[in-house]
Amino acid sequence: xxxxxxxxxxxxxxxxxxxxxGFVADWSADQRSFKTASWHKAMMWIFLLSDTFIFSCFxxxxxxxxxxxxxxxxxxxEVFALTIAGESIxxxxxxIMTFVLISSSGTMALAVNYGYRKNRRATLxxxxxxxxxxxxxxxxxxxxxxxxxxxxxxxxxxxxGAPQFGSIFFMVTGFHGTHVTIGVIFLLIVARKVWRxxxxxxxxxxxxxxxxNYESVEVMGLYWHFVDLVWVFIFAFFxxx
Amino acid sequence: xxxAAHSSPxxxxxxxxxxxxxxxxxxxFVVWGWLFxxxxxxxxxxxxxxxxxxxWTLILIFMMLKAGLIVAVFMHMVWERLALIYAILVxxxxxxxxxxxxxxxSEHTLFTRHLFFGAGG
Numbered sequence: 548x549x550x551x552x553x554x555x556x557x558x559x560x561x562x563x564x565x566x567x568x569g570f571v572a573d574w575s576a577d578q579r580s581f582k583t584a585s586w587h588k589a590m591m592w593i594f595l596l597s598d599t600f601i602f603s604c605f606x607x608x609x610x611x612x613x614x615x616x617x618x619x620x621x622x623x624x625e626v627f628a629l630t631i632a633g634e635s636i637x638x639x640x641x642x643i644m645t646f647v648l649i650s651s652s653g654t655m656a657l658a659v660n661y662g663y664r665k666n667r668r669a670t671l672x673x674x675x676x677x678x679x680x681x682x683x684x685x686x687x688x689x690x691x692x693x694x695x696x697x698x699x700x701x702x703x704x705x706x707x708g709a710p711q712f713g714s715i716f717f718m719v720t721g722f723h724g725t726h727v728t729i730g731v732i733f734l735l736i737v738a739r740k741v742w743r744x745x746x747x748x749x750x751x752x753x754x755x756x757x758x759x760n761y762e763s764v765e766v767m768g769l770y771w772h773f774v775d776l777v778w779v780f781i782f783a784f785f786x787x788x
Numbered sequence: 789x790x791x792a793a794h795s796s797p798x799x800x801x802x803x804x805x806x807x808x809x810x811x812x813x814x815x816x817f818v819v820w821g822w823l824f825x826x827x828x829x830x831x832x833x834x835x836x837x838x839x840x841x842x843x844w845t846l847i848l849i850f851m852m853l854k855a856g857l858i859v860a861v862f863m864h865m866v867w868e869r870l871a872l873i874y875a876i877l878v879x880x881x882x883x884x885x886x887x888x889x890x891x892x893x894s895e896h897t898l899f900t901r902h903l904f905f906g907a908g909g
Contacts, residue, residue, distance in 0.1 A: 573871035603883040614894035653820035772862045783851035
């Protein structure tokens with residue numbers, strides 16, 4: 548770049564056009580289409596787009612087997628009910644899991660915000676709370692799996708109806724749970740970097756050797772919110788439908 | 789859309805060196821609250837055992853509202869430029885075509901199962 552300053556896009560972004568014209572100008576521009584998003588962020592978005600297709604395929608597979616089976620589909624409202632204080636409450640475990648995950652999304656959003664304010668302490672605490680809520684979610688999912696396996700649910704059959712129920716359940720929730728688990732691990736890695744102040748002193752990452760900054764917290768947040776987003780669809784289509 | 793929602797002074801894409809997303813905390817708390825309310829409402833759909841089209845409609849409305857809030861505010865999509873918004877949000881529309889194709893396919897499978905295995909399988 549001709550400009551020697553540390554903000555190569557600063558001059559360019561002042562001249563950026565808004566709206567549809569800006570969209571055409573950005574996409575027909577030299578060098579890069581994403582004028583204000585860093586590659587770090589753009590690539591995370593593109594990864595999430597590919598992940599969207601993966602989860603879409605799972606949910607479409609679910610739709611296909613559910614629409615084409617001649618046997619009755621198990622009633623999820625009863626399958627996922629829990630007996631609390633002698634009373635059977637439908638779907639209660641899934642409702643609690645949903646609230647846990649939404650809470651973690653909230654704390655993540657706050658962590659990103661405090662990161663940009665360079666408030667290390669608040670960012671660290673909020674990241675750890677997010678990781679804790681994520682781990683709680685995975686724990687509850689493990690409980691749910693254990694309960695269903697004890698009740699006889701297998702990938703090839705279950706006591707209540709269409710055998711496809713088990714395979715779809717284990718695949719979809721298992722893949723989502725894997726995403727949450729990976730998210731918790733990376734939350735802890737990012738939290739450690741915040742704790743050590745590596746984003747304040749722009750220490751280079753061990754893997755990419757790019758200079759660290761608090762945008763990493765936002766990109767981590769994109770992944771985490773995506774995990775919550777996927778759950779919104781699983782909750783609607785698999786548990787409520 | 790993007791300009792109005794932006795809260796910090798200056799234009800939507802200020803020339804800040806880090807292009808960071810600086811927004812007041814209140815936005816996040818409001819969205820957080822709405823996500824709780826919408827989740828509670830979608831749980832209520834099951835709890836009160838609404839059936840048929842009413843159930844589907846409510847589930848889909850609450851689902852899309854929640855997804856929209858998460859993507860728009862928590863993932864900062866409303867504050868990004870259209871180049872990124874379209875690049876990410878348009879391709880998933882192809883999924884709807886796939887849904888349509890597979891719906892036709894499963895109707896056909898169900899039909900042949902009824903035809904050859906008899907009703908009730």
